[in-house]
Every structure is written in structure tokens, then in C-alpha cells.
Amino acid sequence: xxEPNKFxxxxxxxxxxxxxxxxxxxSILAFPIxxxxxxxxGMGGEMTDLPIVVVSxxxxxxxxxxxxxxxxxxxxxxxxxxxxxxxxxHRVDSGEVKAAIxxxxxxxxxxxxxxxxxxxxxxxxxxxxxxxxxxxxxIFYRISNMVASQTSVSTQDAxxxxxxxxxxxxxxxxISLHINRIYGNIKYIDFLVPAILGMTIMMSCxxxxxxxxxxxxxxxxxxxxxxxPTSVSxxxxxxxxxxxxxxxxxxxxxxxxxxxxxxxxxxxxxxxxFIVLVIGALCFVGxxxxxxxxxxxxxxxxxxxLPFSMPMMFVSGVFYPIExxxxxLQKIAYIFPLTYLNDAMRGIMLKGQTLGDVWLDLVIxxxxxxxxxxxxxxxxxxxx
Amino acid sequence: xNAIETNDLTKVYSNNFTAVNSLNLEIPKGSIFGMLxxxxxxxxxxxxxxxxxxxxxxxxxxxxxxDVEKNPNEVRNLxxxxxxxxxxxxxxxxxxxxxxxxxxxxxxxxxxxSRILDLMELVDIKYxxxxxxxxxSGGQKQxxxxxxxxxxxxxxxFLDEPTIGLDPTTKRTLWDLIRELNDDGHTIILCSHxxxxxxxxxxxxGIINTGNLVAxxxxxxxxxxxxxxxxxxITDALAKISDESEKSISHVDLENxxxxxxxxLLKSSDDGIIETxxxxxxxxxxxxxxxxxxxxxxxxxxxxxxxxxxxDIISSGGIISSIYTEEPSLEDVFIKSTSGGSxxxxx
Numbered sequence: 001x002x003e004p005n006k007f008x009x010x011x012x013x014x015x016x017x018x019x020x021x022x023x024x025x026x027s028i029l030a031f032p033i034x035x036x037x038x039x040x041x042g043m044g045g046e047m048t049d050l051p052i053v054v055v056s057x058x059x060x061x062x063x064x065x066x067x068x069x070x071x072x073x074x075x076x077x078x079x080x081x082x083x084x085x086x087x088x089x090h091r092v093d094s095g096e097v098k099a100a101i102x103x104x105x106x107x108x109x110x111x112x113x114x115x116x117x118x119x120x121x122x123x124x125x126x127x128x129x130x131x132x133x134x135x136x137x138x139i140f141y142r143i144s145n146m147v148a149s150q151t152s153v154s155t156q157d158a159x160x161x162x163x164x165x166x167x168x169x170x171x172x173x174x175i176s177l178h179i180n181r182i183y184g185n186i187k188y189i190d191f192l193v194p195a196i197l198g199m200t201i202m203m204s205c206x207x208x209x210x211x212x213x214x215x216x217x218x219x220x221x222x223x224x225x226x227x228x229p230t231s232v233s234x235x236x237x238x239x240x241x242x243x244x245x246x247x248x249x250x251x252x253x254x255x256x257x258x259x260x261x262x263x264x265x266x267x268x269x270x271x272x273x274f275i276v277l278v279i280g281a282l283c284f285v286g287x288x289x290x291x292x293x294x295x296x297x298x299x300x301x302x303x304x305x306l307p308f309s310m311p312m313m314f315v316s317g318v319f320y321p322i323e324x325x326x327x328x329l330q331k332i333a334y335i336f337p338l339t340y341l342n343d344a345m346r347g348i349m350l351k352g353q354t355l356g357d358v359w360l361d362l363v364i365x366x367x368x369x370x371x372x373x374x375x376x377x378x379x380x381x382x383x384x
Numbered sequence: 385x386n387a388i389e390t391n392d393l394t395k396v397y398s399n400n401f402t403a404v405n406s407l408n409l410e411i412p413k414g415s416i417f418g419m420l421x422x423x424x425x426x427x428x429x430x431x432x433x434x435x436x437x438x439x440x441x442x443x444x445x446x447x448x449x450x451d452v453e454k455n456p457n458e459v460r461n462l463x464x465x466x467x468x469x470x471x472x473x474x475x476x477x478x479x480x481x482x483x484x485x486x487x488x489x490x491x492x493x494x495x496x497x498s499r500i501l502d503l504m505e506l507v508d509i510k511y512x513x514x515x516x517x518x519x520x521s522g523g524q525k526q527x528x529x530x531x532x533x534x535x536x537x538x539x540x541x542f543l544d545e546p547t548i549g550l551d552p553t554t555k556r557t558l559w560d561l562i563r564e565l566n567d568d569g570h571t572i573i574l575c576s577h578x579x580x581x582x583x584x585x586x587x588x589x590g591i592i593n594t595g596n597l598v599a600x601x602x603x604x605x606x607x608x609x610x611x612x613x614x615x616x617x618i619t620d621a622l623a624k625i626s627d628e629s630e631k632s633i634s635h636v637d638l639e640n641x642x643x644x645x646x647x648x649l650l651k652s653s654d655d656g657i658i659e660t661x662x663x664x665x666x667x668x669x670x671x672x673x674x675x676x677x678x679x680x681x682x683x684x685x686x687x688x689x690x691x692x693x694x695x696d697i698i699s700s701g702g703i704i705s706s707i708y709t710e711e712p713s714l715e716d717v718f719i720k721s722t723s724g725g726s727x728x729x730x731x
Contacts, residue, residue, distance in 0.1 A: 009484050017475040020516070220471030224532075227435055227465050228488035229457035 010238030055088035060108030194345035209288025267352030286372030293379035418586035464538035474518030489536035523554035
């Protein structure tokens with residue numbers, strides 16, 4: 001049986017502690033802000049202003065048009081337009097720039113032959129190379145359409161086989177592609193934020209709960225509580241209620257900051273997002289209880305929780321879609337509750353789904369929660 | 385009537401380690417009982433079973449008339465515990481901690497604060513009621529812990545090393561308080577390594593070693609028993625020496641034999657005897673007093689050590705007139721009772 005008065009004391013104690021330790025309070029409030037800033041700005045932004053040089057060996061209208069287009073594209077930061085091919089390659093080789101776009105001497109000539117534009121690129125920076133490659137393809141596709149002439153772009157990998165050129169495409173075709181984005185134009189930050197909210201809740205619940213239980217066991221406060229005529233479930237329930245309250249405030253700050261800083265849209269509505277986060281928080285508090293049930297010190301707990309929290313962070317589709325991972329990691333992902341929380345969060349926030357639409361994720365999360373609590377309370381004993 | 389009774393109380397942990405082995409203990413109601421034992425002897429496990437923190441593997445423990453396994457909540461209501469490590473919430477004030485404890489014990493709301501204030505008055509901590517526990521000195525923390533432990537008016541109070549680390553003045557204040565609480569009718573179980581404290585405060589003392597109760601009596605009873613035992617050891621040693629050496633040993637007066645420090649009066653002594661004694665393996669130091677007494681410090685409580693020393697004296701021609709030592713202390717009793725125990729690290 002759970003006794004509300006004792007429950008309330010647990011919450012009151014936490015609130016008094018926070019009130020008397022402004023530093024701790026600030027840290028609790030700042031943590032979600034830092035997380036959202038770090039991940040949002042650090043990982044969620046688009047790559048722009050990549051330094052390049054343009055080696056222009058030709059003259060004329062097409063060359064001018066091409067240079068203007070390149071210079072006005074956000075992806076590039078054109079360090080210089082030069083005419084020496086060797087210097088251009090040298091600048092890429094030395095790491096001064098990420099790529100050199102080489103316009104050949106016959107670029108502006110009206111010939112019936114394909115024009116061989118070369119993208120000499122530092123492929124050791126995989127992310128930048130990928131973006132430069134696709135941006136350059138897109139530019140020359142546009143230009144070739146504009147001038148309705150045949151132009152070809154080839155790439156040279158500066159680090160692997162600089163001499164090999166391959167024809168990327170023959171841009172002009174007759175097919176018209178219409179893209180219909182059913183959830184609107186979603187940027188990487190939009191994809192990232194729902195999962196960052198879930199991950200932050202996961203980390204703070206698991207870390208915080210264990211620290212509370214293991215810490216109080218270490219200092220003897222838990223023993224005093226267990227010497228009173230109070231059930232284990234009341235003591236644990238009180239701890240959960242207190243922790244949950246703090247986590248909910250955190251969740252609110254997280255959502256607020258995500259909207260404020262990154263203009264993230266919450267298509268399914270704020271309340272539904274909040275409810276999903278509450279269920280997630282409950283689940284991870286349960287996880288923390290289960291892991292800390294027999295842990296005698298905070299240090300032990302920190303060692304025990306890491307093998308669970310770290311893989312969960314990277315495998316549960318926070319940063320990349322689960323489907324892009326190797327099959328073994330995909331299988332592992334589905335045994336982690338964070339996967340279901342992320343899926344539900346993205347469903348609500350990005351797709352505008354309702355709680356009913358993500359019912360399976362919620363049921364699985366609640367099942368995990370129940371399992372964690374049962375194991376936690378069962379494993380928990382008064383021997384502190 | 386007993387406040388606590390155990391019958392063959394046993395605790396075997398999951399790793400098959402027997403921490404408490406068929407403990408039979410009776411603690412009279414209204415007494416101060418000293419629970420002694422070396423580190424790892426099984427005291428903590430015994431207390432955990434009596435306070436319903438762990439369940440016995442077998443046997444029975446009755447606390448305040450209730451079985452610890454069948455009626456744990458009734459037992460908990462009867463108990464108060466002042467642990468060695470002050471386990472109050474450091475961010476809460478003394479008052480808040482006491483209120484929390486009171487609510488956890490179900491003390492009626494209308495009585496709660498007045499009870500707490502009365503207790504604060506009793507232990508003289510009222511002046512710090514609004515201070516956070518983290519800001520208190522060691523003695524103040526113990527007093528605050530006492531208030532929190534007494535707020536539900538327990539009949540039985542466990543005190544685990546309550547004066548450890550306290551200055552002598554605070555220690556005495558707490559001792560007075562323990563006596564006062566006992567006068568008020570509380571049964572007190574005192575776990576301490578301070579033998580002086582136990583000797584002074586306790587009506588009865590139980591010594592636990594390797595999970596068994598190896599001695600139980602009043603402090604004076606335990607000391608008297610040791611004295612008798614020592615007297616017997618020496619008498620036996622002298623008789624044995626007499627048999628072995630085929631020499632008759634005249635009557636020896638034996639007084640207050642703690643066997644640790646021994647003063648031997650010889651009817652006649654010379655430098656040869658003193659030198660022989662000095663060389664004895666079991667003698668740490670030898671001093672000859674003005675009145676001719678030879679004061680010996682023996683390095684162990686081993687009966688054979690005494691035998692060997694006396695044998696050395698007699699075989700070198702010494703005729704013992706009397707053997708006198710300091711009165712055995714509770715510490716002597718403790719060491720004698722717990723020597724030869726296992727080195728296992730018990731809970």
C-alpha cells in the first residue's frame with residue numbers, strides 16, 4: 001500500500017534541497033538547455049561555407065554565369081578564383097581548401113562535345129566531400145539546363161586516385177521529377193530534436209535515479225526510512241514521484257528551448273508530446289531503480305549504468321535512422337526502450353500523429369516500465 | 385520480562401557465509417544492554433535482523449513481544465535507531481528531519497511538533513532546530529539523530545557507536561542522556577567499542593564472536609569471571625610446574641589477575657632470576673620495584689605464556705610469594721573472549 005503523506009515528504013525533501021542549493025537547481029535547468037544547444041547547433045545544422053577554389057581556365061559568358069552561381073551557393077566559400085591547375089590541386093592537397101572546381105579551357109567554346117568540368121576533392125573529409133559532390137552536381141545540372149548545352153562533370157579524388165576521372169552524369173534528360181514531401185520540408189535538426197528530447201530524459205532519469213538510490217544507501221538515509229513501518233514500494237514510489245517531477249520540468253524546458261532556438265514544429269501538439277515524454281521518463285526512472293536496486297555506492301552505479309546508457313544512445317536511432325544501421329545493431333535497437341520513445345516522439349512531433357497512432361510504441365514503453373518496476377521492487381530489499 | 389529474545393537465531397548469506405550462528409540472547413526490558421564484538425563478529429547482522437532490515441535464515445527473534453518475521457511493522461514501531469553514521473538528510477533542518485521521521489512513523493499531526501520540541505529540549509538541541517543537519521557539529525548531529533529516533537516514542541532504542549568521534553564533554557552529555565532515557569523506561573541496546581562507556585552504562589553485556597554469543601553477564605560479573613579464570617589458570621600453571629619439576633611450591637597469594645600486567649613477589653631474588661625472566665620469550669618488560677616486587681609485562685593472553693613465565697621463575701630458583709595484577713577490565717574480558725576467533729570478515 002502506498003501512503004500519500006510519505007510520498008509527499010519525498011517530493012518535499014527534493015524541492016527543499018533544490019531550493020537550498022541554487023547551484024544544483026541551475027544545473028538541472030541548464031542541462032537540457034546545454035544538451036539542446038550542443039546537439040542542435042553541433043549536429044543539427046547544415047554544412048555551409050565549405051572553402052573551395054575555382055580554377056577557371058576559360059573566359060566568356062558561360063564561365064561568368066558558372067562563377068556567379070558557385071559564388072552565390074551557400075555550400076561554398078570561394079576562397080579564390082585562380083587559373084593555375086597545379087596551384088588549385090596544391091591547395092586541396094595541402095588542406096587549405098576542401099575542393100577545387102576546375103573549368104577547362106574549352107568550357108566556354110561552343111562545341112558539340114561534352115565539357116569536362118572536374119571536381120578535385122579532398123575525400124578524406126567524407127561528410128564535406130559528400131555535400132560538395134552533390135551540390136556541385138546540382139549546380140551544373142542547373143547550368144546545363146539553363147544553357148541547354150551538354151556539360152559533363154567529373155570528380156577526381158585527391159587522396160585516392162587523382163588521375164581517374166569518371167563521368168558523373170549527362171545532366172540533360174527528359175524526365176521531370178516532382179517531389180511530394182508528405183511531412184513537409186524536414187531538416188536534420190527536425191529529425192534530431194524529438195530524439196534529443198528522449199535521450200536527454202533517458203540520461204537524466206537513469207543517472208539521477210541511481211544516484212539518488214545508491215547515494216542514499218551509501219550515506220544511510222535509506223536505512224533510516226526502511227527502519228520505519230513503511231513499505232518498499234512507498235519509499236521507491238516516493239523517490240520516483242520526486243524524480244519524475246523534476247524530469248517533467250526538464251522536459252518542458254527542453255521542448256520550449258527546441259521550439260525557441262530551432263523553430264522546431266510540434267505537429268502533434270504540445271500536450272501529446274509532453275505525455276509521451278512523461279511515459280518515457282517513467283520508463284527510464286524504472287530502469288534506474290532496477291539497476292540501482294542492489295548497488296551500494298554511487299560509484300558502482302555509475303559503472304553499472306554506462307553499458308546500458310551508452311549503447312542505447314547510439315543504437316536507438318537518435319542520430320541516424322535505425323534502418324541504415326548494420327542488421328545486428330537494428331536487432332539490438334529494438335530491445336532498447338529509447339527506440340520506442342524516439343519513434344513515438346518523431347511520430348507526434350514530425351508527422352503530427354496522435355497518441356492513438358503511436359499506441360504500439362507507448363504500450364511497449366509501458367510494458368518495459370512495468371517490467372523494470374517489478375524487477376526493481378523485487379530486487380530491492382531493506383538490507384541497506 | 386524481556387524486551388528482546390532470540391532463539392537459535394541464524395543468518396546465512398547467499399554465499400553460504402554464516403554471519404550469525406544459533407544466537408540465543410535475552411535482553412531484559414528496561415535495561416541497558418551492551419553488545420560487544422570485534423569487527424565482523426556478526427553484531428551488525430544481528431541488529432539488522434532485530435530491526436527487520438533482513439530476515440533470519442532460521443531461528444526466531446521476538447522484539448517487544450512481536451516476532452520479527454511475522455509482525456515486522458509492529459516491531460519497527462517499537463524500535464528507534466541511532467546509527468553510527470548520522471543518516472539524516474543534510475539539506476533538511478533538524479526540525480524538518482524530525483517531522484519527516486514522525487510522519488514516517490505515523491505520529492499524530494497534532495502531537496508531532498510538541499513532541500519534537502520536548503525531545504529537543506531533553507537533548508538540548510532546540511537552539512539549532514532550524515539549522516540544516518549538514519551545518520551541525522558531530523555532537524549536535526548525534527543529538528539531532530536521537531530526536532529523530534525517539535519521536536515515535538520507541539520502547540527499544542539501538543545506539544550504534546553513539547559517541548564515536550565526539551569530544552569528552554559531549555560524550556559525557558550523551559552518556560547522561562542515555563541514562564535519562566533508560567530511567568524513562570527505554571530499553572537500550574548499545575553497540576560500542578568504547579569499553580569504558582559500556583562498563584559504565586550497561587546493566588548487561590553480551591560479547592558476540594564469529595556469530596556466537598561467547599559471553600553474557602553484568603560487566604562486573606564478566607570481570608569477576610575472568611578473575612576466577614585467571615586465578616585458575618595460574619593455580620593450574622603452578623601445579624603443573626610443580627609436577628614437572630617435582631618441586632613443591634608453597635602457597636601463592638593470587639589477586640586481581642588480568643594476566644596482562646603481572647607483579648610477582650619472590651621470597652628471595654637475585655640477578656640471575658631477573659636475567660632469566662628478562663630472557664623469557666613471553667615477557668615484554670621486567671622492572672624490579674623497591675619492595676622487591678618484579679613487575680612483568682606479558683605479551684599475550686595465552687595461558688601457556690603465563691605458564692612459561694612462572695616456569696622460568698621457578699626453574700631458576702625463584703620462590704613465589706604472591707602474584708598480583710591490576711583488576712581485569714572489560715577490555716581484558718573482551719580480548720580474552722574474542723581471541724582465537726575467525727578472521728572472517730563478518731557483516
